[in-house]
Amino acid sequence: MTVPESTYRVQLRPEFTFADAAGIAGYLRDLGIGALYASPVLDAAPGSTHGYDVVDPTQARPALGGEAARQELSALLKELGLGLVVDIVPNHMSVEVPKVNRWWWDVLKHGRDSEYAAFFDVDWERGPLLLPVLGDDDAVGELTVEGDELVYYDHRFPIAPGTETGTPQEVHERQHYRLIGWRRGNAELTYRRFFDITTLAAVRVEDPKVFAETHGEVLRWVADGDVTGLRIDHPDGLADPGGYFRRLRENAPDAWIVAEKILHPGEPLPQSWPVDGTTGYDALREIAGVFVDPDGEPGFTELATELGVQTGYHRVEAEARRLVTDRILVAEVRRIAALLPDVDPEQARQAVAETMIAFPVYRSYLPEGASHWAAAIAGARETRPDLADALARLDTAVRENPESELATRLQQTSGMVVAKGTEDTTFYRYTRFAALNEVGGNPDRFGLGVEEFHRLAAEREAGYPAAMTTLTTHDTKRSEDTRARMAVLAEVPGEFAEAVRRWTARRGIDEPSLNLLAWQTLVSTWPIEPSRLRDYLDKAAKEAKLRTSWTDHDEAFEADVAAWPEDVMNNAELAADVEAFVKRIEGPGYANSLGQKLVQLTAPGVPDVYQGTELWDFSLVDPDNRRPVDYVARREILARITDGELPEIDASGAAKLLVVHKALRLRREHPALFRGYRPLRAEGPAAAHCLAYTRSPDLAVAVTRLPVGLEAGGGWRDTVLPLPAGVWTDVLTGREVTGDLATLFDRYPVALLVRGDV
Structure with a gap:
């Protein structure tokens, strides 16, 4: 099996083609990447900027250069020793044109x-x-x-x-x-x-003929060695995800296969799926969570309540999911309900809807995941005791024949309800602390403890060491650096609350959840162009579906939201106040960014670097995260680092590129160092501010967490990291080091340590 040491995601589009990807292949090799990871490359709808709207799965997309350009890219990647991972879309096709x-x-x-x-x-x-x-x-x-x-x-x-x-x-x-x-x-x-x-x-890929027709071309590329890995989009929409993956594995036995499966905390990947792991949203939740201060929760809850933002997460989520079942996916719910015999049609519809609303995870895969199905039925019964008989009949029908059309459609549609109701609605309504509102996240859980992080990392190493890990994707609600700076707010909840009160009094948005989201977003992306923030807030308002939506517009409200960014930035006193606050959190935000990035690049799993994020990238949800990347600037910085420069931590982002480059090169050149996982616990007064572990006896990683609290407590003082005996060198700086954290972190808030002559 060809498992890459790392991947680099590129968003192909008519403005960035196969030839353009080939143009950065040498840079990716020099950066330390193991495989180019491309967005969908099959023929897509005219003008598509993302490729998920496939219209012809039998040919490489002409707008990207077609088959000849694809072959040229593949040949170049092979020559450079890089793999190629392709994103494929088995669930649907575009019928817009x-x-x-x-x-x-x-x-x-x-x-x-x-x-x-x-x-x-x-x-x-x-x-x-x-x-x-x-x-x-x-x-x-x-x-x-x-x-x-x-x-x-x-x-x-x-x-x-x-x-x-x-x-x-x-x-x-x-x-x-x-x-x-x-x-x-x-x-x-x-x-x-x-x-x-x-x-x-x-598309009905459960039909062997349909599978063959929709996958034949990509599988030919795999057989030819042109494609070494496959990323599978939205498998939860399939009738039989397990059967799909088994058929795919039979046809691509040596490919690295990862599934875009959103796992809720504690939910295992279905054991029957012959895949190497998920695309990493579970890892994102864990890595980002350990940089969030749980002590900030009361302050943010108080602020949200004061502003009129709803703080009962599960209530908000249930309301949003019910909106989906009752107003958006009505046809799907009715089609499922019609399959339940001997039940009043309206009772059947409500029973189906309430069951999907109550799902604790995206979906079950009966007979696997029976506990999740049982929890959904129990939750529906608790919410609607008047539907007891209909729910009992539904439960019996599904359990007795889990391969029936009723069971299949209900399970594959529950994932739609959860995704649309939670990610695309709740996450824009429940804005208490938006850094937690991420794909695969659970916003009611404020941060993650170090010991829990260690346990989850060890589990990944034991169970899915070849799973992808990520911090930014084309689907994340905000980029990793935006999220990292936003995480600092959890350490200064009082200061932020006072600031929001001042700023809202000057120029608030007349919808509480969007208002709180807007201020969090502004300080986390500052300085941001007003047009980008305007487009983001427009999307956020419409996804929330509170005052306006994509289909039913409140024109006056939308106009006010559109004017907000420039109103704030053109108010000299208000803008100066915002900028002063940003200066307060900017440095700690950089520390969080470097810390989470080094963890992602060195912890168990195959790390993905989303395009451009080797430098600071303060992007928001798509399409903002698909903006062009300046590779000329990145090549220049990489050349300086290769020549020995140790950049300062400043707005250039060069320090992040140093961390990315050094970690990736070490992974690629010494993969044996990255086998295993063991916690390494600091000792001393500031021990809680250090996250550290070893991946092998000769490799240790240490990063700073909660930097504001660290500084307020007097710094590292006498805190030490008990490194095993031997001579240790920090790969980032090239100097010999000891376990004294004040000295170890005097240049960068992170350290990548090797022992001996590695």
Whole structure:
């Protein structure tokens, strides 16, 4: 099996192609990376900036350079000794522009007689395929016919053979599909989609033929040695994730395979999945959590309550999930409820909805995960005792036949409810302390203790040593450095609360949760361009669905939110006050950034570096995190470091690149040093501020945590790290060191130590 020592994620798009990726391959090798990790490379919707909207899985995306450019990139990576990890999307395909998806076009044209009819998860028993694309139902009068296509403005649809005569409306009535008002989609859709996105239609990869057609090209690349690893997007949306991974492993026995599986705290990865681990959100939660001060919780709860922000996390989460079941995924819930026999339809709908709302994890995989299913049923019964009979019937039906359509659809849809209700709604409503509001996170848990971190790291080394670890991805709510600076706020809750009160009095946002989120975001990304902050707050407001949303707009509120960044920054006194506060937390934020990065790069697992984050990167949620990366500047800094420069910790971010480079090179050149895990505990008055461990007898890692409290307590004083006997050298500085922490950390707040002549 080809397990990389590390990966570097790049976001391919028409502006950054296979050729552009080849252009940075040498830099990645020099940085110390083991494999290039690419976003989806199969043909995607026109103009796609991310590639997850695949339209043709049988060819490399022409907009990236096509097959020839892909081959050239693969050949170069092999020459440089780098692997290639590719992100693939088995759950869905884009149908936004039907004509560019030849399978979907054929289904629309021929209906159930199409050779691709079984490729998509369509409920044909409910009649013609419903397509929610019209402004409203009356807009059917605006249809025209052009040749063999039915046209609605920029939307074009095929006309079935022999049905082309008569008015456009008469032609429309003869098709295998019906164009309906877009607002009807959530409640009446007749095909399964990706979350609430009607332009992404679910694909039935549980069918061996569909699997072969959708995976054949990528598996050819794997067989040829061009692709060494696969990242699997959203497996929880599949009917049978375990079966999918077993089939994938059979076809790619030597590939490194990681699953984008979101694990809740304490939830194990299904043991039947033949994968190397997750894509690392569990590691992110643990690494980021150990840099958060639990003592800050009361102050933030008090501030949130004072401002009118909801602080009952589970109540907020339940309300958000219910919003999803009752208003967004209505069609999916009804389709599942219809499969429950001998139960009143409305009772069945409510029972299905309440069960998914109560899921303690994303989904179960019965018969695996039976305890999670039981917890969901128990939670639903507690919330809705009036549904006891319907829930009992649902529980019995699912347990007795876990492979039934009822059990399958309910489990795969529960993941949609949890993701949409928790990550995409709750995390923008429950803004008490936003550094915790991350994919895979649990915002009601304020920080993680050192001993728990050690236990979880040791478990990863024992169970999934080849799992990916990460701090930033294309899906994270904020980048690692933004989160690291935000974590400092937990050490100064009183100061921050006073500041927020002052600032809100001058220019608050008239929605409490967004107001608190905005101030946390501003100080964590300062200085940020007003346009970037404006776009972020617009997305946050619409995802929260409190005062406005993507479909139902409060124009006046949106205008006020849009004006907020410039109003704050153009107010000289207010901006100066914000900047002064940022200066207070900036240094500790840098320390947190370096600490969490060194931990991620050296702890158990395969570390991924998201594009550009080898320097400071204060990005926010997508699309902000897909901005172009300045590789010229990074090459120049790397060259200076290679020549021996030890950069200062300043706004340039060069110190972070030093840490990334030194750690990655050590992993790649001496992989045997990174086998095993043992806690290393500091001793002395400031011991709680040091996180340290060994990965082998000759490698130790030590980082600073809670730096504000460390300084307030008088520094390291006589605190020591009891290193095993021998001569130890700090790889970052090149100097011999002892376990005296005041000396060890006098240049950088982190240390990467090797013993002997390594």
